[in-house]
Amino acid sequence: MSDSAIRPRKEFGKTIAADITHRLREEIIACGLAPGEPLRFDVLRERFGASFTTLREALTALAAEGLVDAQEQRGFRVAPVSRQDLVEVTDARVLIEVELIRRSIERGDDDWEIAVISTLHRLKRIEQRDPEHPLRDPEWKIAHRQFHQALVSACGSATLLAIRAELFDRAERYRHLSANFRPRPRDKAGEHQAIMQAAISRNADLAVQLIEAHIRSTSDNVTKYAGHLLDAE
Amino acid sequence: MSDSAIRPRKEFGKTIAADITHRLREEIIACGLAPGEPLRFDVLRERFGASFTTLREALTALAAEGLVDAQEQRGFRVAPVSRQDLVEVTDARVLIEVELIRRSIERGDDDWEIAVISTLHRLKRIEQRDPEHPLRDPEWKIAHRQFHQALVSACGSATLLAIRAELFDRAERYRHLSANFRPRPRDKAGEHQAIMQAAISRNADLAVQLIEAHIRSTSDNVTKYAGHLLDAE
DNA sequence: ATCGGTATGATTTTCGAAAATATGGTCTGG
DNA sequence: CCAGACCATATTTTCGAAAATCATACCGAT
CATH class of the missing domain: 1.10.10.10 (Winged helix-like DNA-binding domain superfamily/Winged helix DNA-binding domain)
Structure with a gap:
């Protein structure tokens, strides 16, 4: 057989x-x-x-x-989508991600630094290959998810990481929703690079500020380019 | 039939x-x-x-x-229990509950105040009836849950409320775990009363401080009286 | 005695039929 | 023409048997 x-x-x-x-x-x-x-x-x-x-x-x-x-x-x-839900997911993500970044920067060891640097490196490699439609590339999605996961991975709380993962998935759905209507991706590569540098240099306040801006601008982009889809429901 | x-x-x-x-x-x-x-x-x-x-x-x-x-x-x-899990649940609860209390105090209307006051009143009534073993009384458990639920109910985020509810359940299991070993309940009635007053008088900083102390002392009590149960696993 | 393989019993996991419930249309009386 | 009862159909929900998988004990060879 x-x-x-x-x-x-x-x-x-x-x-x-x-x-x-x-x-x-x-x-x-x-x-x-x-x-x-x-x-x-x-x-x-x-x-x-x-x-x-x-x-x-x-x-x-x-x-x-x-x-x-x-x-x-x-x-x-x-699950239906709505402006209200998007706002809730975004706010919850900021609350939790900010806390986890702080804890990771506080506790992260060599392995954490390596994970952050290497996942970002892989992400940039994939972006160079096809810079136009990153969300349509399954590899980019995985690499992007893994970079953000690596950033918070040293926080020490499996409980909060699980909650964070669920919120990340719900937010990613909104990104996909707006992907078809977005004219061209903004400079995510630069944002990711800056977040990585702030994290590795243990500048918690800066990292937190960049992460919050990153999350909120993503959400704002959804409202801007897919707002019409959020009202129909 | x-x-x-x-x-x-x-x-x-x-x-x-x-x-x-x-x-x-x-x-x-x-x-x-x-x-x-x-x-x-x-x-x-x-x-x-x-x-x-x-x-x-x-x-x-x-x-x-x-x-x-x-x-x-x-x-x-x-799900097994452990010191690590208890710490994670406690920290996550503090992070989220503190945020939700702030938002509720900010946004709560008359109905919210009425809900907070009436659920506390019911809780105290039940406590007077049988002050010794509150956790063994299903009615007390429900009333206690409803009081804490009422406190955060005006936060405006169903998403965070759902996460809070899960963490509350997981924490309540630890309370039950230690209930049989605890000599006598501490002055929860007084703590609840103080939290209610801080909330209704819109003193957010005080309410946050009291809630955090309330959550952490509950957790400490579990470690103190049921610590032996957390190592076996 | 130890290791690797294998048969056996216990337990979980999956399936499609059968029961329960919702949906939508038709008919009737007012 | 409308409201409500009723039936027929579509869909979900539940069940227990059957298949798949795991745990254990046993056996034989080294």
């Missing part, structure tokens, strides 16, 4: 449910499934090749993360 | 899964299910009268809340 004949069903987690959760999450973040769109089991069953109950488990998990909206007895839908 | 013959299966949510999620959550918080204890489906099936998949959905939701630990392919267990 050759292995190649067996189609691997679990690319990510060990269980199918965890795998589907991951794939659904990515698709919702990338707006492949539109905000507010009903998630019907027949459709999902065909698209993801899993049974009712397995899909249900995945949707329940994503509902707890705030990416899916569970309407009891009336199924699930992709 | 008489209604009395039908046993109501859904006391809380509309779906059985939501109901089981709620009951399991309460039981884990009250330490009726011990930290680290394996959650085997056979046992849960008998205890809660639901099928594998329904239980699985409930456990998945609680895993996302941090009350259950999902070990892929090896089932679920009640």
Whole structure:
């Protein structure tokens, strides 16, 4: 029996449910499934090749993360977007990210510095390759996520890191929402570089200031270029 | 056909899964299910009268809340407790609760004041009735939760309130853990009264200071009287 | 005695059928 | 023409059997 004949069903987690959760999450973040769109089991069953109950488990998990909206007895839908929600996510991110940056700068060791520098380096490499549409490049998305993750990774609180990760995902969905309408990306490379330098040189106040501006300007860009999408809901 | 013959299966949510999620959550918080204890489906099936998949959905939701630990392919267990986790939960609570109190004091209207005053009044009534073992009284637990909820309810961020609620639950489990070893409750009534007065008089700095002390002293009490339970894990 | 493999029992995970519930349209009486 | 009851259909929710996976004990070879 050759292995190649067996189609691997679990690319990510060990269980199918965890795998589907991951794939659904990515698709919702990338707006492949539109905000507010009903998630019907027949459709999902065909698209993801899993049974009712397995899909249900995945949707329940994503509902707890705030990416899916569970309407009891009336199924699930992709979590809607709104100006209010964007403001809440942005404010919460600032509150938590600022705290975690401070703690990481306070506690970060050599490994932390290396992680910050190397993830930024990888990010810049990818940006040089295709500077026009970074959000459409899956590799850029991963590298961008990993750089910001590295910045706060030395904070010492798994609890706050988990909360931060959920908020990051919810914010990334808004970035995707506006990506198609944004004329050209602003100078993110420079911002990331400045944040890295402030962090490595242990200048906490500056790093905090740059991170807050980074988060808020991203949010402002969404309002500016995708504001019309936030009212329809 | 008489209604009395039908046993109501859904006391809380509309779906059985939501109901089981709620009951399991309460039981884990009250330490009726011990930290680290394996959650085997056979046992849960008998205890809660639901099928594998329904239980699985409930456990998945609680895993996302941090009350259950999902070990892929090896089932679920009640989330373990540890000094580290207690410190993380406490710090995260302080960070968020402080922010929400400030916002509520800033934004709270008449209804907010009424909610704060009336929930405190109810709490004190219940305390007078049985001042010895408040945590064993389900009514006190509910009233206590509602008072603290009322304090932050005017903050304007459903996102942060949801995060706060999860952290509150995780902290309450630690309180239950130490309840059996604590000699006598400290003067919580006085602390709550002072917090209420600071909030209603819009003294944000004082309210923040009192809330932080309240949260940290609760946590310290757990370490003091249930520290031995935190090392075993 | 130790290691590696393997059979066995226990447990979790997944599936699709069946039950429960919601939705939408039709009919009837006012 | 409208409101409300009723039926038919679409969809979700729940169930227990079946498949997959893990843990353990046993065995034989080195």
